[in-house]
Amino acid sequence: MTVGTGGRYTRIATTGPAHRRAGASRKRSKKALWNTIGVLVFLIMGFPVYWMINTALKKQNEWQNYTPHFVPEHPTFQNFTGAFHADNFAISLWNSFVITIGAVLVSLVIGFFGALAIARFHFGGKKVVIFTVLLVQMVPLVVLVIPVTQTMQDLKLNDTLLGITITYLVFTVPYTVWTLRGFISNIPRELDEAAMVDGCSRWQTFTRIILPLTGPGLVATSVYGFIQAWNEFILITTINHDHRKQNMQAWLIDTAVGSRGTDWGVLMAGATITSVPVVILFLAIQKNLATGLTAGAVKG
Amino acid sequence: MAAVMDPVGTLDPPPTRGRRGVKRRRRFESTPYILVIPTILVIVLTLGIPLYKIVVLAFQHQTKRELYTNKPGDWVGFQNFSDVLSDKDFWASVERTFLITVLLVVFSMAFALGLALLLNQVSRWVRTPLMVLLLFVWAIPQIVAVELFAWFTDPSFGVLNYVLTKLGFDGFKTHDWFVDPVQGWIVIMALVIWQALPFLTVTLAAGMSMVPKELGEAARMDGANPFQVFRTVTYPTIKPLLVIATSLSVIWDFQLFGQAYVMRQNKPEPSYQVLGIFSYTEAFGHSDYGLGAAISILTILMMLGMMVFYVRQMLRIGDGD
Numbered sequence: 001m002t003v004g005t006g007g008r009y010t011r012i013a014t015t016g017p018a019h020r021r022a023g024a025s026r027k028r029s030k031k032a033l034w035n036t037i038g039v040l041v042f043l044i045m046g047f048p049v050y051w052m053i054n055t056a057l058k059k060q061n062e063w064q065n066y067t068p069h070f071v072p073e074h075p076t077f078q079n080f081t082g083a084f085h086a087d088n089f090a091i092s093l094w095n096s097f098v099i100t101i102g103a104v105l106v107s108l109v110i111g112f113f114g115a116l117a118i119a120r121f122h123f124g125g126k127k128v129v130i131f132t133v134l135l136v137q138m139v140p141l142v143v144l145v146i147p148v149t150q151t152m153q154d155l156k157l158n159d160t161l162l163g164i165t166i167t168y169l170v171f172t173v174p175y176t177v178w179t180l181r182g183f184i185s186n187i188p189r190e191l192d193e194a195a196m197v198d199g200c201s202r203w204q205t206f207t208r209i210i211l212p213l214t215g216p217g218l219v220a221t222s223v224y225g226f227i228q229a230w231n232e233f234i235l236i237t238t239i240n241h242d243h244r245k246q247n248m249q250a251w252l253i254d255t256a257v258g259s260r261g262t263d264w265g266v267l268m269a270g271a272t273i274t275s276v277p278v279v280i281l282f283l284a285i286q287k288n289l290a291t292g293l294t295a296g297a298v299k300g
Numbered sequence: 301m302a303a304v305m306d307p308v309g310t311l312d313p314p315p316t317r318g319r320r321g322v323k324r325r326r327r328f329e330s331t332p333y334i335l336v337i338p339t340i341l342v343i344v345l346t347l348g349i350p351l352y353k354i355v356v357l358a359f360q361h362q363t364k365r366e367l368y369t370n371k372p373g374d375w376v377g378f379q380n381f382s383d384v385l386s387d388k389d390f391w392a393s394v395e396r397t398f399l400i401t402v403l404l405v406v407f408s409m410a411f412a413l414g415l416a417l418l419l420n421q422v423s424r425w426v427r428t429p430l431m432v433l434l435l436f437v438w439a440i441p442q443i444v445a446v447e448l449f450a451w452f453t454d455p456s457f458g459v460l461n462y463v464l465t466k467l468g469f470d471g472f473k474t475h476d477w478f479v480d481p482v483q484g485w486i487v488i489m490a491l492v493i494w495q496a497l498p499f500l501t502v503t504l505a506a507g508m509s510m511v512p513k514e515l516g517e518a519a520r521m522d523g524a525n526p527f528q529v530f531r532t533v534t535y536p537t538i539k540p541l542l543v544i545a546t547s548l549s550v551i552w553d554f555q556l557f558g559q560a561y562v563m564r565q566n567k568p569e570p571s572y573q574v575l576g577i578f579s580y581t582e583a584f585g586h587s588d589y590g591l592g593a594a595i596s597i598l599t600i601l602m603m604l605g606m607m608v609f610y611v612r613q614m615l616r617i618g619d620g621d
Contacts, residue, residue, distance in 0.1 A: 031423060038418055038426040046433045048448050048494065049440065051459060055451065068459045114339030118618055121332035129336060130618040132343050134611055138603045139347065140555040142576045143596035146589050147353035148346075170346035177339055181618065202331060231441040233558065238584075249443040256447050257565050264451050271444040278439035283432075 052275075055268040056080065063265050079269035086266060088243050092251040093273070098161055099236075099247060100229040103168040104222050110169075111176030111221070112214070116206060118177065119184035120192070136174040144170065145238045152239050159242040167235055172225045179224070183217030184210060223281045230278060248274045357593035364587040373590060380594035389570065390595065393578040394602075397554065400485065400574060404553040408493045409546055412500030417530075419505045431502075438498035446562045449491045453477040478564065481571035488560050488572075492553065500545050507538035547610040554603055575599045 055063050057075040083089050117123070118130060148167055149158070157163030187210060195205045233249035240246050243254070252274065255267050358380055360373035384390050419427055440448070452460045455476045464472040478484040511534050519529045535542075557576035564572050573581065579599060583592025604611070 031421070034418060034421040035423055035426045038422040038430060041415065041418065042426070042430050042433055045437060045494065045497070048445070048452070049433070049436050051452065052440075052444070052448050064457055066457065066462070068457065068462050110338040110342060113335040117332040117335035117339075121329065121335075123329065123332040123336075126332075127615060127619055129340065130615055131611070132347070133339075134614050135604075136343070136347055137551055138607060138611075139351070139600055140557065140576050140596075140603075142555075142557050142580050143354060143600065144347075144350045145580070146357065146583055146592060147350035150353065151349060167346060169342050170350075173339060173342045173346075178618075227439075231443070233443055233562075249441060252443045252447060253562055253566070256450070256562075264454075264457070267447055268451065271441075271447055274444055275436075275440050278441065279436055282435045282439045 052268050052271055055264055056272050058265055060263070060265055079265040080273070082263075082266045083270045083273060086255070086270075088246070088251055088254075089270065091244050092246055092248050095161060095245065096230060096247040096249075096274075097277075099165050099168065100226055102161075102165040103172045103229045104225045106165070107169060107172040107176040107225055108218060108222055110173055111180055112211070112218070114173070114177040115180035115184050116210065119181045120189075120210075133174040133178050136171060141171070141232070141234050145234060148235065149239050159240050159245050161245060164236050164240055164245070167239065168229045168232060171228055171232075175228065176221050176225055179221045180214060180217055183214050183221075187213045219285055223285050226281060227278055354593045354596055357590055358597050360590050362589040366589075376590065380590045381598075383591060384594050384598065389573075390578065392570075393573045393575055396571075397556075397574040400489070400556060401550060401553045404489055404492055404496075404556070405546060405549045407489070408496045408500060408549055408553075409542075411493060412497055412504055412545070413542075415497065415501045416504035416508055417534075419501070420508050434498040434502060437494065438502075440495070442495065442558050443562060445491055445495050446559055449487060450563055453487055478569075481569070484563075484572065488563055491563075492556065492559055496549065496552070500549065503541055503545050504538055507541040508534060511537045543613075547607065550606065551603070551610075554606070575602075 054070070054072060056079050057072045057077070058069070059074060059076055059078065062069060062073060114129075118126065148170075152158040152163045152167070155163070157166070191209055191213075192205050195209045196202070200208065230247075231249060233247070233253065236247050237250050237253065243250070248270070252267065252270055255270060256262055357373070359375060359377060361376045361379070362373035365371075366373045419430060422430070452458050455461065455474045460477075461472045461475050464475075477487050515533045516529050519533050524532065555576055556574050557580070560572045560574060561568055561577050561580070568577050568581070575595065576599070579592045579595035582595060583589050
């Protein structure tokens with residue numbers, strides 16, 4: 001499912017050369033109007049992103065200016081080096097990666113099997129399973145803060161990366177199950193049956209037929225799971241009080257409400273660095289982007 | 301015309317109903333249970349137990365001391381609920397939450413639909429950069445976006461005030477956008493919509509690209525105006541996606557927390573308290589965890605009540621496999 005098929009005109013609407021010319025010029029001027037609007041939208045929507053990078057490249061005396069410069073006069077990377085030397089920055093970035101990748105990998109394994117069960121079998125209690133998977137979406141994470149904090153303290157897992165990774169499974173696993181379910185139900189059952197006729201066992205069918213065919217789905221799903229875990233901040237800031245056990249989002253909040261006034265240059269450099277991994281992942285999977293989030297919901 | 305009436309059919313995989321009718325041997329199948337056990341375990345551990353705890357908590361009086369010494373609080377029956385339901389601050393934040401949700405959903409869906417239609421009209425040299433930009437915006441973490449908009453609207457050095465002053469508007473030189481909650485909410489809503497647009501737009505644009513070009517052309521030949529083409533050709537195709545995008549928007553916008561909370565430096569004023577923030581400040585700000593739990597439960601119930609339709613639809617889809 002690609003988004004790039006619009007804009008080509010089939011010329012069945014025109015009947016003769018004269019018609020075609022008149023129609024074409026009207027189409028051209030319409031096109032110009034749409035393109036102008038498109039460029040305007042691009043400028044407005046893109047400005048915040050531009051301004052983040054713009055500020056990150058300015059020295060303090062340049063961003064702290066009542067007349068903002070729309071192009072940095074003396075671009076510098078010192079905010080980026082400043083961020084890396086700031087308290088807890090490097091450890092927070094590292095923690096973000098560890099927690100996120102951990103949560104995504106565990107969810108992919110657990111979620112693939114859960115999705116198989118829902119997509120390929122009828123069993124008692126299936127509706128209950130689906131309902132709980134959906135319920136998670138409806139429960140705001142804030143609600144879980146108090147009881148999860150208690151549980152993690154009981155288990156002595158507060159202020160650990162393991163504890164927070166387990167906690168993040170609350171949103172990554174149900175999401176993975178539901179999305180992969182959509183991808184698996186799109187694989188024709190005939191393939192399973194053919195494989196079994198050819199002598200594959202049930203488990204061989206799962207691992208040799210369905211798993212490879214779910215490949216793109218696994219990639220898309222893990223990218224979305226990555227984003228959710230990467231962006232989480234409510235749970236981690238409440239469960240892990242130790243700043244050396246928090247993630248990039250917590251670092252950004254701390255830096256923004258710093259007691260000595262906000263250093264917007266360093267903050268925007270940190271913000272840029274925090275966005276980069278997700279941008280890279282997105283550019284890598286852009287073809288499958290649209291299918292991911294809605295696959296579970298639309299296709300059945 | 302049959303294809304126009306039921307273009308959604310193209311979304312579905314080829315029918316397998318004939319095979320589905322063939323019953324497998326009717327013995328107890330353990331495979332699905334083995335497959336689903338890890339999922340169930342995770343959900344019980346990470347959601348079930350916390351939810352159970354929150355329900356218990358809602359019927360107790362718990363403060364910081366009980367929480368950290370892990371002593372059970374005193375049972376107070378429905379006291380927390382009656383306290384909450386008779387609190388006018390609670391009702392104010394309920395009202396605010398619904399209002400903000402409606403505004404956010406309406407505006408983000410309208411903009412997304414417009415942008416998706418635009419994407420199908422513009423030339424390739426405009427569309428490609430727009431798509432890449434949407435990916436970039438999508439990839440910006442929520443907290444980053446919040447800090448970005450906070451920096452924009454900074455009273456002294458913010459670029460927004462500078463531009464408005466340059467454009468000839470008076471009184472924006474050191475204007476604080478968050479003194480007047482209406483202005484503050486406009487900034488927050490702009491932020492939420494900006495962040496929601498990429499997902500919604502890409503989803504709807506993908507749906508629109510599945511509309512056969514010939515159908516639109518044929519409708520235009522028959523004299524349909526652009527609006528009629530949209531209503532009879534485009535809309536039926538993207539309807540399922542539209543329903544899902546709207547449902548997800550309701551779910552996300554009703555849960556609004558981080559944007560307003562962090563934007564107000566973790567100390568939101570009363571006029572910035574939506575339900576999520578209200579329960580959080582009652583619990584952690586006032587150390588009354590029972591009360592916070594009661595508000596949480598009421599929030600979940602409201603959400604489920606609103607989403608009955610969505611949940612039923614999804615159950616039907618999932619159970620149909």
